[in-house]
Amino acid sequence: xxxxxxxxxxxxxxxxxxxxxxxxxxxxxxxxxxxxxxxxxxxxxxxxxxxxxxxxxxxxxxxxxxxxxxxxxxxxxxxxxxxxxxxxxxxxxxxxxxxxxxxxxxxxxxxxxxxxxxxxxxxxxxxxxxxxxxxxxxxxxxxxxxxxxxxxxxxxxxxxxxxxxxxxxxxxxxxxxxxxxxxxxxxxxxxxxxxxxxxxxxxxxxxxxxxxxxxxxxxxxxxxxxxxxxxxxxxxxxxxxxxxxxxxxxxxxxxxxxxxxxxxxxxxxxxxxxxxxxxxxxxxx
Amino acid sequence: xxxxxxxxxxxxxxxxxxxxxxxxxxxxxxxxxxxxxxxxxxxxxxxxxxxxxxxxxxxxxxxxxxxxxxxxxxxxxxxxxxxxxxxxxxxxxxxxxxxxxxxxxxxxxxxxxxxxxxxxxxxxxxxxxxxxxxxxxxxxxxxxx
Numbered sequence: 537x538x539x540x541x542x543x544x545x546x547x548x549x550x551x552x553x554x555x556x557x558x559x560x561x562x563x564x565x566x567x568x569x570x571x572x573x574x575x576x577x578x579x580x581x582x583x584x585x586x587x588x589x590x591x592x593x594x595x596x597x598x599x600x601x602x603x604x605x606x607x608x609x610x611x612x613x614x615x616x617x618x619x620x621x622x623x624x625x626x627x628x629x630x631x632x633x634x635x636x637x638x639x640x641x642x643x644x645x646x647x648x649x650x651x652x653x654x655x656x657x658x659x660x661x662x663x664x665x666x667x668x669x670x671x672x673x674x675x676x677x678x679x680x681x682x683x684x685x686x687x688x689x690x691x692x693x694x695x696x697x698x699x700x701x702x703x704x705x706x707x708x709x710x711x712x713x714x715x716x717x718x719x720x721x722x723x724x725x726x727x728x729x730x731x732x733x734x735x736x737x738x739x740x741x742x743x744x745x746x747x748x749x750x751x752x753x754x755x756x757x758x759x760x761x762x763x764x765x766x767x768x769x770x771x772x773x774x775x776x777x778x779x780x781x782x783x784x785x786x787x788x789x790x791x792x793x794x795x796x797x798x799x800x801x802x803x804x805x806x807x808x809x810x811x812x813x814x815x816x817x818x819x820x821x
Numbered sequence: 822x823x824x825x826x827x828x829x830x831x832x833x834x835x836x837x838x839x840x841x842x843x844x845x846x847x848x849x850x851x852x853x854x855x856x857x858x859x860x861x862x863x864x865x866x867x868x869x870x871x872x873x874x875x876x877x878x879x880x881x882x883x884x885x886x887x888x889x890x891x892x893x894x895x896x897x898x899x900x901x902x903x904x905x906x907x908x909x910x911x912x913x914x915x916x917x918x919x920x921x922x923x924x925x926x927x928x929x930x931x932x933x934x935x936x937x938x939x940x941x942x943x944x945x946x947x948x949x950x951x952x953x954x955x956x957x958x959x960x961x962x963x964x965x966x
Contacts, residue, residue: 665909
């Protein structure tokens with residue numbers, strides 16, 4: 537849906553049903569993910585993911601459907617968050633509930649990220665070990681957090697798979713439980729989006745980049761390009777933990793009263809500008 | 822604001838026990854986290870891995886394996902890890918320049934594993950290599966790491 541004549545960008549963002557579209561994309565992502573989970577084997581992740589594309593009947597379609605619907609789920613969630621902030625609807629929520637919803641964005645990000653890791657191609661494998669090493673750089677808590685989330689070096693994809701399949705979905709569900717109890721969204725309300733996603737998945741395979749000789753440059757997932765660039769200049773703890781954490785804290789403070797809300801929004805705008813510049817630099821390398 | 826007229830409720834044995842019971846439950850819950858974290862954090866000791874490279878590499882040649890790269894020079898064979906010491910990405914060998922390059926953040930290492938440039942701070946680990954005798958185990962090398 538594009539802005540129509542007489543409707544400015546702000547009105548378009550605030551009035552579009554991002555939340556509903558996000559939820560329908562999630563439905564599709566979960567359904568296609570359940571189909572993939574029946575075939576995927578975390579013991580041989582790359583073989584398993586590439587077999588889905590090359591050997592399993594309709595495997596390429598299911599993988600593409602899971603990939604594109606998951607991307608849309610995350611993008612629409614971010615748009616929904618932007619719309620809520622623009623409409624100042626966050627001010628009607630209790631601070632604790634706002635924190636839970638911010639937590640759901642983090643869980644969604646991790647769900648998307650672990651999906652990249654699980655395909656275990658050159659990008660996925662690199663993304664996984666980088667995430668593990670960044671987590672391990674956290675003083676005192678690093679080893680425990682890594683055990684909970686990744687542990688790829690010691691366990692392969694076992695824990696990442698368990699988290700992608702159950703753990704992170706559960707965290708997302710807990711964070712959104714109260715929020716989603718109030719809204720009911722059905723497939724029928726967003727049938728056009730549904731048909732478009734399925735249609736694209738029929739013709740466009742999800743990305744896969746096999747490790748090969750002479751691979752001297754890997755670009756991370758689009759939402760981590762800025763982080764990949766920052767890791768060239770800063771220590772992993774500062775670039776991978778402190779810098780992203782400040783955005784989460786600022787997002788949490790948006791739910792607080794003025795003047796913290798305005799200050800946080802200014803910080804978020806600055807953060808996003810820096811991240812965008814870093815992402816562009818990484819993309820053109 | 823607290824009502825100044827309202828007196829604090831006297832601490833009776835019932836109130837004390839009820840409060841203690843609540844604290845005990847919280848404490849027991851927190852204690853349960855300890856075995857959970859200990860359990861999740863445990864790592865069985867890693868067994869040394871021995872990989873057989875079943876080919877004879879000419880002098881100045883190399884073999885790229887999943888975890889290491891084996892070089893053969895005038896003085897004999899040696900192997901270096903393919904795991905970048907910055908954030909663990911898998912290195913590739915740029916034969917033209919004779920350097921190992923990290924595809925993630927472009928750290929560079931010499932064939933001997935010495936860090937040359939980029940965000941990595943440490944050199945690459947070197948692995949033990951033994952040449953296999955012809956006739957016993959076939960031709961090639963055993964790399965232990």
